Amino acid sequence: MSASAPPDAIALRERFLRAIPPERHFHRLFDHLPGVLFFAKDVEGRLLAANRGLLQLYGYQREEDFWGVTDFDLLPHSLAEKFRQDDLKVIETGDPLLAIVEIFMNPQGIPGWFLTNKLPIISTTGDVIGVMGTIQSYDEGKREITSPDASLAPALRHIGAHFIREIPIPKLAEMCGLSVRQFERKFKQHLKTNPQQFIIKTRVYAACDDLRRTSKALASIATSSGFYDQAAFTRQFRKHMGVTPMAYRRQFR
Numbered sequence: 391m392s393a394s395a396p397p398d399a400i401a402l403r404e405r406f407l408r409a410i411p412p413e414r415h416f417h418r419l420f421d422h423l424p425g426v427l428f429f430a431k432d433v434e435g436r437l438l439a440a441n442r443g444l445l446q447l448y449g450y451q452r453e454e455d456f457w458g459v460t461d462f463d464l465l466p467h468s469l470a471e472k473f474r475q476d477d478l479k480v481i482e483t484g485d486p487l488l489a490i491v492e493i494f495m496n497p498q499g500i501p502g503w504f505l506t507n508k509l510p511i512i513s514t515t516g517d518v519i520g521v522m523g524t525i526q527s528y529d530e531g532k533r534e535i536t537s538p539d540a541s542l543a544p545a546l547r548h549i550g551a552h553f554i555r556e557i558p559i560p561k562l563a564e565m566c567g568l569s570v571r572q573f574e575r576k577f578k579q580h581l582k583t584n585p586q587q588f589i590i591k592t593r594v595y596a597a598c599d600d601l602r603r604t605s606k607a608l609a610s611i612a613t614s615s616g617f618y619d620q621a622a623f624t625r626q627f628r629k630h631m632g633v634t635p636m637a638y639r640r641q642f643r
Contacts, residue, residue, distance in 0.1 A: 417441065420524070430511060430522040433481055435460045435474055439522070469494075469632045477521045480508050484518050490582045493591055493630060494525060502527055503595070541566050542577060545585070553592045554616035559585050593617060594630045601639045608635055 420428035420441035427447065430439035436458050448464055450456045461470035476487055486509040494504040508523040545562040562585060563573035577585050597615040600606055606614075612623035627635045 417522075425527055427525040428523075429525070430520060431460075431477060432520040433518070435462075435477060438520070444525075465632065467632050469630075476506075476508060480510050480521050481518050484510050484512075486510065487582075489580070492582070493595060541568070542573075542580060545573070545577075549585075549589055549592060553589055553596065554614065557589055589616075590626050591630055594627055597623065597627060597635065598631070598638070601635055602642050611635070 417428055417439055420426055427444040428441040429437055429444055431437050438457055445456055461473045480487055488507050490506040492504060492506060505526050506523060508521050510518045511520040511522050513519045544565040548565060560570050563570045566573055574584060581588060593616040597611050600611045609620045612620045617623035624634055631638060
Protein backbone atom coordinates (compact mmCIF):
# COMPACT_ATOMS: atom_id res chain seq x y z
CA MET A 391 0.00 0.00 0.00
CA SER A 392 1.50 3.34 -1.04
CA ALA A 393 1.17 6.39 1.15
CA SER A 394 0.10 9.72 -0.32
CA ALA A 395 2.50 12.66 -0.20
CA PRO A 396 2.30 14.60 3.07
CA PRO A 397 0.80 18.12 2.87
CA ASP A 398 4.16 19.77 3.46
CA ALA A 399 5.63 17.93 0.45
CA ILE A 400 2.75 19.08 -1.76
CA ALA A 401 3.24 22.67 -0.64
CA LEU A 402 6.97 22.37 -1.25
CA ARG A 403 6.35 21.23 -4.84
CA GLU A 404 3.83 24.03 -5.50
CA ARG A 405 6.25 26.68 -4.23
CA PHE A 406 9.00 25.19 -6.37
CA LEU A 407 6.91 25.33 -9.56
CA ARG A 408 5.60 28.84 -8.90
CA ALA A 409 9.17 30.08 -8.49
CA ILE A 410 10.09 29.10 -12.08
CA PRO A 411 9.53 31.91 -14.64
CA PRO A 412 7.33 30.74 -17.57
CA GLU A 413 10.10 31.23 -20.13
CA ARG A 414 12.26 28.80 -18.18
CA HIS A 415 9.72 26.04 -17.71
CA PHE A 416 10.55 22.39 -18.18
CA HIS A 417 9.57 22.30 -21.86
CA ARG A 418 12.94 23.94 -22.59
CA LEU A 419 14.48 20.55 -21.89
CA PHE A 420 13.12 19.43 -25.27
CA ASP A 421 15.50 21.84 -27.00
CA HIS A 422 18.28 19.47 -26.00
CA LEU A 423 16.73 16.10 -26.82
CA PRO A 424 17.83 15.13 -30.37
CA GLY A 425 15.07 13.76 -32.55
CA VAL A 426 12.24 14.78 -30.21
CA LEU A 427 9.80 17.51 -31.29
CA PHE A 428 7.62 19.20 -28.65
CA PHE A 429 4.46 21.25 -29.17
CA ALA A 430 1.58 22.78 -27.24
CA LYS A 431 -1.64 24.12 -28.75
CA ASP A 432 -4.73 25.86 -27.42
CA VAL A 433 -8.24 24.48 -27.95
CA GLU A 434 -8.41 26.26 -31.33
CA GLY A 435 -5.35 24.36 -32.52
CA ARG A 436 -3.03 27.37 -32.46
CA LEU A 437 0.60 26.51 -31.67
CA LEU A 438 1.75 28.45 -28.62
CA ALA A 439 4.80 26.50 -27.46
CA ALA A 440 7.40 24.45 -29.31
CA ASN A 441 10.99 23.38 -29.00
CA ARG A 442 13.69 24.52 -31.40
CA GLY A 443 13.52 21.24 -33.32
CA LEU A 444 9.91 21.88 -34.36
CA LEU A 445 10.65 25.50 -35.27
CA GLN A 446 13.57 24.40 -37.43
CA LEU A 447 11.51 21.66 -39.08
CA TYR A 448 9.12 24.28 -40.41
CA GLY A 449 11.82 26.82 -41.23
CA TYR A 450 11.03 29.41 -38.54
CA GLN A 451 13.95 31.42 -37.19
CA ARG A 452 11.98 33.46 -34.66
CA GLU A 453 9.56 31.98 -32.15
CA GLU A 454 7.25 34.98 -32.28
CA ASP A 455 6.58 34.32 -35.99
CA PHE A 456 5.47 30.77 -35.16
CA TRP A 457 2.99 31.43 -32.39
CA GLY A 458 -0.61 31.27 -33.55
CA VAL A 459 -0.11 29.15 -36.67
CA THR A 460 -2.07 25.91 -36.99
CA ASP A 461 -1.42 22.54 -38.59
CA PHE A 462 -3.52 23.75 -41.53
CA ASP A 463 -0.93 26.48 -42.17
CA LEU A 464 1.92 23.95 -42.13
CA LEU A 465 0.70 20.65 -43.59
CA PRO A 466 -1.44 19.20 -46.39
CA HIS A 467 -5.10 19.50 -45.47
CA SER A 468 -5.87 15.82 -44.88
CA LEU A 469 -2.88 15.39 -42.56
CA ALA A 470 -3.81 18.56 -40.68
CA GLU A 471 -7.40 17.37 -40.38
CA LYS A 472 -6.30 14.01 -38.98
CA PHE A 473 -4.09 15.69 -36.37
CA ARG A 474 -6.91 18.10 -35.49
CA GLN A 475 -9.35 15.24 -34.93
CA ASP A 476 -6.86 13.59 -32.56
CA ASP A 477 -6.43 16.91 -30.71
CA LEU A 478 -10.18 17.32 -30.35
CA LYS A 479 -10.50 13.81 -28.95
CA VAL A 480 -7.96 14.66 -26.25
CA ILE A 481 -9.64 18.00 -25.51
CA GLU A 482 -13.15 16.53 -25.33
CA THR A 483 -12.30 13.47 -23.23
CA GLY A 484 -9.37 14.75 -21.20
CA ASP A 485 -7.63 11.44 -21.91
CA PRO A 486 -4.17 11.18 -23.51
CA LEU A 487 -3.50 9.53 -26.85
CA LEU A 488 -0.19 7.72 -26.56
CA ALA A 489 2.17 5.89 -28.92
CA ILE A 490 0.32 6.80 -32.15
CA VAL A 491 2.32 5.37 -35.06
CA GLU A 492 1.63 7.50 -38.12
CA ILE A 493 3.09 9.01 -41.26
CA PHE A 494 4.29 12.58 -40.83
CA MET A 495 5.70 14.74 -43.64
CA ASN A 496 8.27 17.51 -43.38
CA PRO A 497 8.18 20.65 -45.59
CA GLN A 498 10.49 18.96 -48.12
CA GLY A 499 7.84 16.31 -48.70
CA ILE A 500 9.84 13.51 -47.15
CA PRO A 501 7.51 11.21 -45.21
CA GLY A 502 8.48 9.04 -42.30
CA TRP A 503 7.02 6.88 -39.60
CA PHE A 504 6.67 8.82 -36.40
CA LEU A 505 5.57 8.09 -32.85
CA THR A 506 3.25 10.76 -31.44
CA ASN A 507 2.05 11.30 -27.87
CA LYS A 508 -0.69 13.79 -27.00
CA LEU A 509 -1.82 14.83 -23.53
CA PRO A 510 -4.36 17.39 -22.32
CA ILE A 511 -3.19 20.69 -20.85
CA ILE A 512 -5.15 21.29 -17.65
CA SER A 513 -5.65 24.80 -16.26
CA THR A 514 -5.54 25.74 -12.58
CA THR A 515 -9.35 25.55 -12.58
CA GLY A 516 -9.30 21.98 -13.88
CA ASP A 517 -10.40 22.79 -17.44
CA VAL A 518 -8.75 21.38 -20.55
CA ILE A 519 -7.27 24.41 -22.32
CA GLY A 520 -5.19 22.68 -24.96
CA VAL A 521 -3.03 19.78 -26.07
CA MET A 522 0.68 19.18 -25.63
CA GLY A 523 2.75 16.41 -27.07
CA THR A 524 5.86 14.98 -28.62
CA ILE A 525 6.68 13.71 -32.10
CA GLN A 526 9.63 11.38 -32.54
CA SER A 527 11.02 9.54 -35.53
CA TYR A 528 10.02 5.90 -35.21
CA ASP A 529 12.49 4.33 -37.58
CA GLU A 530 15.22 6.94 -38.26
CA GLY A 531 14.89 6.43 -42.01
CA LYS A 532 14.50 2.65 -41.96
CA ARG A 533 11.48 0.80 -43.31
CA GLU A 534 11.26 -1.51 -40.33
CA ILE A 535 8.73 -0.64 -37.66
CA THR A 536 8.76 -2.21 -34.24
CA SER A 537 6.00 -2.45 -31.68
CA PRO A 538 5.89 -2.23 -27.90
CA ASP A 539 4.43 -5.75 -28.07
CA ALA A 540 7.12 -8.17 -29.29
CA SER A 541 4.51 -10.73 -30.35
CA LEU A 542 3.64 -8.52 -33.34
CA ALA A 543 7.23 -8.41 -34.61
CA PRO A 544 6.91 -11.31 -37.11
CA ALA A 545 3.93 -9.65 -38.78
CA LEU A 546 5.60 -6.24 -38.95
CA ARG A 547 8.76 -7.72 -40.45
CA HIS A 548 6.67 -9.57 -43.04
CA ILE A 549 4.76 -6.40 -43.96
CA GLY A 550 8.02 -4.46 -44.32
CA ALA A 551 9.46 -7.09 -46.69
CA HIS A 552 6.34 -7.96 -48.69
CA PHE A 553 4.00 -4.96 -48.67
CA ILE A 554 3.88 -4.81 -52.49
CA ARG A 555 2.10 -8.18 -52.51
CA GLU A 556 -1.31 -9.16 -51.23
CA ILE A 557 -0.94 -9.99 -47.54
CA PRO A 558 -3.77 -12.02 -45.99
CA ILE A 559 -4.50 -10.92 -42.43
CA PRO A 560 -5.02 -14.55 -41.26
CA LYS A 561 -1.45 -15.31 -42.38
CA LEU A 562 -0.11 -12.42 -40.29
CA ALA A 563 -2.13 -13.59 -37.29
CA GLU A 564 -0.77 -17.12 -37.69
CA MET A 565 2.81 -15.80 -37.74
CA CYS A 566 2.17 -14.21 -34.36
CA GLY A 567 0.47 -17.27 -32.88
CA LEU A 568 -2.82 -15.39 -32.51
CA SER A 569 -6.36 -15.74 -33.77
CA VAL A 570 -7.40 -13.13 -36.34
CA ARG A 571 -9.55 -11.38 -33.75
CA GLN A 572 -6.75 -11.33 -31.17
CA PHE A 573 -4.25 -10.13 -33.76
CA GLU A 574 -6.42 -7.28 -35.02
CA ARG A 575 -7.27 -6.16 -31.49
CA LYS A 576 -3.62 -6.19 -30.39
CA PHE A 577 -2.47 -4.50 -33.59
CA LYS A 578 -4.98 -1.66 -33.15
CA GLN A 579 -4.09 -1.36 -29.47
CA HIS A 580 -0.36 -0.93 -30.07
CA LEU A 581 -0.20 0.73 -33.50
CA LYS A 582 -3.44 2.76 -33.39
CA THR A 583 -4.58 1.51 -36.78
CA ASN A 584 -5.78 -1.76 -38.25
CA PRO A 585 -3.43 -4.10 -40.18
CA GLN A 586 -4.91 -3.33 -43.61
CA GLN A 587 -4.57 0.44 -43.17
CA PHE A 588 -1.02 -0.04 -41.91
CA ILE A 589 -0.16 -1.97 -45.09
CA ILE A 590 -1.68 0.79 -47.23
CA LYS A 591 0.27 3.48 -45.37
CA THR A 592 3.46 1.48 -45.91
CA ARG A 593 2.74 1.38 -49.66
CA VAL A 594 2.09 5.14 -49.74
CA TYR A 595 5.34 5.75 -47.85
CA ALA A 596 7.26 3.69 -50.43
CA ALA A 597 5.57 5.46 -53.35
CA CYS A 598 6.75 8.85 -52.05
CA ASP A 599 10.36 7.82 -52.67
CA ASP A 600 9.66 6.92 -56.29
CA LEU A 601 7.71 10.11 -56.88
CA ARG A 602 10.55 12.26 -55.55
CA ARG A 603 13.51 10.34 -56.95
CA THR A 604 12.37 8.93 -60.32
CA SER A 605 10.46 9.85 -63.46
CA LYS A 606 8.46 6.63 -63.52
CA ALA A 607 4.89 6.81 -64.79
CA LEU A 608 2.24 6.91 -62.06
CA ALA A 609 0.78 3.61 -63.25
CA SER A 610 4.19 1.97 -62.85
CA ILE A 611 4.67 3.42 -59.37
CA ALA A 612 1.20 2.26 -58.41
CA THR A 613 1.85 -1.37 -59.26
CA SER A 614 5.41 -1.41 -57.93
CA SER A 615 4.13 -0.06 -54.60
CA GLY A 616 1.47 -2.75 -54.30
CA PHE A 617 -1.67 -0.97 -55.49
CA TYR A 618 -4.16 -2.65 -57.80
CA ASP A 619 -4.18 0.20 -60.32
CA GLN A 620 -3.47 3.90 -60.69
CA ALA A 621 -6.97 4.92 -59.57
CA ALA A 622 -6.63 3.04 -56.27
CA PHE A 623 -3.15 4.45 -55.81
CA THR A 624 -4.30 8.03 -56.37
CA ARG A 625 -7.25 7.62 -54.02
CA GLN A 626 -5.20 6.20 -51.16
CA PHE A 627 -2.27 8.56 -51.69
CA ARG A 628 -4.52 11.60 -51.50
CA LYS A 629 -6.26 10.24 -48.42
CA HIS A 630 -3.01 9.79 -46.50
CA MET A 631 -0.77 12.57 -47.89
CA GLY A 632 -3.33 15.30 -48.56
CA VAL A 633 -2.37 15.78 -52.23
CA THR A 634 -2.50 13.71 -55.41
CA PRO A 635 0.63 11.80 -56.47
CA MET A 636 1.17 14.20 -59.39
CA ALA A 637 0.81 17.28 -57.19
CA TYR A 638 3.22 15.76 -54.70
CA ARG A 639 5.75 15.09 -57.47
CA ARG A 640 5.49 18.64 -58.84
CA GLN A 641 5.89 20.12 -55.37
CA PHE A 642 8.76 18.03 -54.02
CA ARG A 643 10.97 16.94 -56.93
